Amino acid sequence: MSATTAPVSRYLPQRRKWMGSLLHHVIVAGLGFVMIYPLLWMFASSFKAPSEIWTNITSLVPQHFTLDNYANGWKGFGGITFTTFYINSFIYAFFGTLAAVTTSAVVAFGFSRIPFKGRAFWFTCMLMTLMLPAQVTIIPQYIVFSKLGLLNTFWPLILPRLGGQAFFIFLIMQFIRGIPHELDEAAEIDGCNKLSIFTRIMLPLISPALITSAIFSFYWTWEDFLSPVVYLNNPKLYTISLALRSFADPSATTDWGAVFAMSSLSLVPVFILFIAFQRYLVEGISTTGLKG
């Protein structure tokens, strides 16, 4: 039940409840349209014929509805189609997310629940890695991977995530720290070691944080282009984000219809993932029984 409306509505007459619900919908839906307008615009443009993309740019309705943009866009480059780019992006996003979220959870537990010497120092180091822009570290990192002989593979994209990512580690830590220590202590008295406390008690409790991390991680890897640009040479290894960028050079002839069509399509997996997982954030595994 809603935390904010349910207990109050208990004391209100039915009509006011109905009115309140309508108002809620009007506000939320109106704001929702503003939020989604950019996507509608891009989607509409993807159905416009090449001659009207720029000349009929403001309209949300194509004058000549066409699906050609999708057919032309999917062809990709010189026989390498978007099927390839989708597979590559899925490989990167799936393994990148799996690596980042699982290890981040392990590391976060270590930082937040186990007192050890140097904890504050390493935590500070971890935060610092977030404060240096990739633009100045990418070249030395490239040289490291070049010496490892891993250029033109997915390893340079996935390996750094295998150690967990500072953002997710810190996020999961904040959720773990909201969980009472009594639970750990009780479990320890029951004979659990740290690892089983983590796997059997913590993991279920922090599932909202894990799901949030997974959604972010998937999206961030999906849209990441700096690492693919630098590490992937063979177009057969290109990801969606890189392929999309390769479509359009401002100074050269560009098939903008195809750009809009493929950009719209590229959002679909991210969107589906979000819709599939978001309900766990609100209806997910309940923690209420364990808290308090």
Add this chain to the structure above:
Amino acid sequence: MSNARSMTTWLRLIALALVALVALACGGGGTATAPAQQQPAQQPAQQQPAQQAPAAKGPVEIRVAWWGSQDRHDRTIKAIELFMKKNPDIKVTYEFAVWDDYWTKMTTQAAGNSLPDVMQQDYAYIDEWFKRGLLAPLDDYVSSGAINLKDASEEFYKGGRVQGKLVAINLGSNSPSFGLDVDAFKKAGIAIPSDNWTWPEFEKIATDLHTKLGIWGFGHDLANDQMWKSIYFSAGEWAYTDDGKKIGYASDKILVDYLNMILRLQKAGVTPSRAEAQATYVGKPVEQLAIVTGKSAMDFFHSNQIIAVWKAAGENRNIKMVALPRQPGGKSANYIKPSQFFSVTSQSKQKEAAAKFIDFITNDVEANEILAAERGVPISSKVRDALKPKLGKAQVEMFDYVDRVAKDVQPIKPPDPAGHTDIVKNIWGPQVVDQVLFEKTTPEKAAALLRDEATKILAK
């Protein structure tokens, strides 16, 4: 507490730690054997033929890289496939990106000593890349006939020379131009100007177009750094001295007059305000130029871009290119500019094969039919003649224009010096034209500042 379960989890954790440790150990090993690993980056599967190459007479492998959009990628890939068919002993792998990404990629590869064998190059960068020792001189290949330039006139490829050495082969010729909406001119009853028009004539025509049609006489972009070069070029000078160490013009007056003119045009509403131009046109896709949407009667672009412009505007429109305006009584403000080059990098281990590829792209008629002059007018006269019957409306205009201005152009000046990008991006744009057009400073002060700051950068 189930012991078996916690055991499994422990094992998993240890396995994870081991994987990471192995990665670390490999890191140490890799560093130790670094010299062996410093070859161009290739897929493991593809590495073998490349390593065998010097010993046995097996197929050699070269990497080719370029920037562009989908159209160019498709055409270039097809041309590469044709090359491999005709030269079974050479395997070509390729990589492509858009301009920004391309240079990020190439810069990084240069640092990692893993540049491709053949890379697309730009007039603004060949000087710096050659002086840093990253491009191989091609004169030997030209004199040996490996790269055949006999069908190209000197005018079309001399832009690839740095310090007297040919370091890049022009992929297509260009010349800066003003694109005119012929129908708008007709509607306003104004005659199409000739190629030797002057800036005062330009100002009058643009103003008349604006008053008669209510649209902008000229869209974008009079504040382009190309204009800075061209106004002095027409007066017999250039932005830089030939050695690229100093500013190349004696007096700021021409620049000050020019800045005053574009300020006048902006105030009169003949051109978009700087605010409008930056929001909508500067650095944006050529398809978005005002001439495409009919909001202006003239626009500035390079001759090869007319294909994109015309395609976006629609086939039923009529667009014509004329040369840049001159100083009154001055010489032509135009020159034949290489739109982009192919260069062989000094890190290449297969320079012969790379040269062969460049020769193929330059001279093979079939390949150029695929490429369709998308990079500009091909330098080989044989290729040009073979292409002419097959051209579309926009390409015909492009060929015509380059032919026409080529008769009266001045010889091209040496490539931009290393500090050029710094000067344009950090001084010319933000501190000169922006400040003048937002009326934060006077043209006199801005021109003086440009001279001071550019002199400092060039002296380094």
Add this chain to the structure above:
Amino acid sequence: MASAGRPAVSQAPVVGTGTIGQRRGFRHDNLTGYLFIAPWLIGFFAFTLIPMIASLYFSFTEYSVLSSPRWIGLDNFVRMFTQDARYWNSVRATFTYVFTAVPLRLIFALAVAMLLNTKHRGVSLYRAAYYAPSIVGGSVAVAVMWRQIFGTEGVVNAVTHVFGIPSVTWLGDPATAIWTLVTLAVWQFGSPMLIFLAGLKQIPQELYEAAAMDGATPWSRFTSITLPMLSPVIFFNLVMQIISGFMVFTQAFIVTGGAPLDTTLFYALYLYRRAFETFQMGYASAMAWVMLLVIAFFTAIVFKSSSYWVFYDNKEGE
């Protein structure tokens, strides 16, 4: 604080230290601790530390990437602080952005998260709609889209026309350009919203039920239950938004390119330009390390202050 909130929890929320302090009364368990953080440590030493140290070294050199770095001592820093007018433009733009976009985005994200933390019919659809702008990313199509929306004939001007406001060149006018980007950033509030939603999920419903029985008003329930219980997550979002706020790049890169008059020339954008457009990696690295110090300073302030307002539901400090 509504007294109603207290009885529901067995132990009251206690002020935490915010930083990772050593908990008194607990023995250290170094081996287990290091085993747990081992994956991160290995990744840090293998892939992160070397590049970081290298960039620190580059900041004292002239390094064009195309040839080897040359040691020039503090020259980059001196030039940055005393001779580069655009550097200060970028500092101004970035601070303006951080001090407006970050709080606005957080407030908006929290408000919408509260609004969507219900079981109204269709709420998951709304959640998806509200999250949508945050996943459009930074592709060229998106760049065209944003420019179109804020363009002279774009939808924003169409709406303001209805209210009799004349057309504004939102992205071209030095007075409005940065606010357009701030709006855009607030629009893309999806990631902090998602984190707030996850945080709200963790608050035990018994607290609200108990408070409702005591007749607490919605506002007092918000201030006495939601805010304190959510404070660890608010703290996280604040820290992360400050860090990412200082490093803001994409919007300016794809929409304005730093124009007009450098009013949207964000620090990270200028740094990128120096690194990859004019090949001044040494100067860019110097800029990056100065930024690191600035971000570290602000982050440290937030961490120090956290002991006054972040509540951890545990016995820390007892």
